[in-house]
Amino acid sequence: MTSRLQLARSLFVRRWGEMGGYWGISRTMAEIHALLFVSARPLCTDDVMDQLKISRGNASMNLRALVDWGLIDRVHQLGDRKEYFRADTDVWHMFETIMRQRRRREVEPVFATLERCCEMVRAPQGAPGGDDPHEAAEFLQRLDDLRRFLTSMGRLFELVLLVGPKGVEGLAAAMTPPPGTRPRRTRTRAAGRP
Amino acid sequence: MTSRLQLARSLFVRRWGEMGGYWGISRTMAEIHALLFVSARPLCTDDVMDQLKISRGNASMNLRALVDWGLIDRVHQLGDRKEYFRADTDVWHMFETIMRQRRRREVEPVFATLERCCEMVRAPQGAPGGDDPHEAAEFLQRLDDLRRFLTSMGRLFELVLLVGPKGVEGLAAAMTPPPGTRPRRTRTRAAGRP
DNA sequence: CCACTGTTTCAGAATGTTTTGAAGAAAATA
DNA sequence: TATTTTCTTCAAAACATTCTGAAACAGTGG
Structure with a gap:
């Protein structure tokens, strides 16, 4: 049984x-x-x-x-x-372990490639290699957006680890305050088009 | 060429x-x-x-x-x-799309299973089903840790979307302040054991 | 050195996933 | 309606991953 x-x-x-x-x-x-x-x-x-x-x-x-x-x-x-x-039964610690590994294995290679691609296209030396300058500019722009986004997220991740589980709950609580408390003012950028 | x-x-x-x-x-x-x-x-x-x-x-x-x-x-x-x-070239919006889909497909089923498992073990009715009470308690504890963690992360995610890219950069900047600026006080709970 | 207990490795088998190519459905045109 | 172009579907093939079982290996104590 x-x-x-x-x-x-x-x-x-x-x-x-x-x-x-x-x-x-x-x-x-x-x-x-x-x-x-x-x-x-x-x-x-x-x-x-x-x-x-x-x-x-x-x-x-x-x-x-x-x-x-x-x-x-x-x-x-x-x-x-x-x-x-x-x-390891500390869920928070588990999270940290997994995220660090994934960053090392997955984010960092992308980051490196991003930089390499930018360099290739900018390529200052001699031959201006007849690429459409508009296309090139667009390409660089998008790669840079991505690079900036990844950097931000990396920082956010470190911040989250720094404040710990309690800190995160605190932040979240500030957002959805208990009844009777006025929420702290926050730039309300409607959360996307979904 | x-x-x-x-x-x-x-x-x-x-x-x-x-x-x-x-x-x-x-x-x-x-x-x-x-x-x-x-x-x-x-x-x-x-x-x-x-x-x-x-x-x-x-x-x-x-x-x-x-x-x-x-x-x-x-x-x-x-x-x-x-x-x-x-x-979609708005990286931030892309992120939101992916995360929402993944939450729906991956986190929510786990969440549902978590609740179901807890109920099964608590099972108030009749037959006390001879499980070792210590093992059962431990099991419930770990499932609950996980549940709480997922809830926190869900909240954090919504918060991040709410403040937008600028908001995240702001937070990150507060953590690693430009030279000459004193960082805002933050509960400094050493970030895990690693 | 041998016998014993337990762990690691790896070739081949089983299973799972992705891709192709061709058939056919759909939509626009004449 | 027939024709052309474009898109979708799906069975079979190609490819990739994961698993097994048995053999090789490693440490211990007699």
Whole structure:
């Protein structure tokens, strides 16, 4: 008989796994992470294999990848030779880890390419290379917009980390104030066309 | 002969495409988007096919998907039967579009699952279903942390949209002030353990 | 050195995703 | 209505990723 807790756990694990897919993380890796995240005690490779019905190799590979990402830790039980794994359960810290990794792997390369492209088109030396100057200007403009946007977001991210969860809740609260409090004035730029 | 502009363009297109992969968007779809984003004038299906060396069917499918996402628009040229496509070039607006879609498709299902799992475990009726109460409590705790985190982030997102790009730059500037200016006091909670 | 327990690796199999190309639907024109 | 042009769809093929299972490896204690 499967208890309600087990049912709920596996429901969560499956959903988290599905979401992993949308995030450039393999489904299994996300499932393992979810499983460790909701387990009260560390699990060993065999636990993971059993609960997720996956092979040893698969479990090993993905556990290692999660360790590399910094999302789980290896831990040892006294008097047991097996390795156990435990997820970082501080959601905020998890967020920071993931975002930093993604920035390093995904944002930074784009940034570098952006700069390189700009240089190529500006290219001061000799041959003015008969590009339509209007097209070139437009191109540079859009790349620059993108560059500025990414920079802003990077700063925002650092700011958010700096003020922490409490700080973010504070900001949010200032926006949707408790009844009877007047909201602080804010430039109200209608939030887009959607 | 390929001009510097063309070279830069294709460099950008390829990099943006690669990144698409990490974002649950197919590479081709991201490439098409990049191509339209850096083109000064709208392109038609054949332009896209030629420049990206892809089949008509592929171009058609992905263009449609981009229209569905709201990232590009169909436009018509006077006296031309073909359909042309133009990207939204307002980076900020693009960001909003993408984030809203992703929230709808990815965050909301997780949220719903989270609530469902909590209910299942709390389950007030009859059969107390012999789950270890400590394990259950732990489980509920972690799910709740996650729920709270997602809620905070949702609020932060709305706030960011509300203040707009200028607002974000302002916040960021307050954090890293120009020389000679004292920063506004901020709860300095060391940003995590890393 | 051997036996034992546990971990890592990797070729091949299974599964999933993307692309093509051709058929055909739709829309405008004559 | 027939013709032309353009767009969409979808089965099959190409490609890419993920998983398995067994073999190789590593550390421990006898």
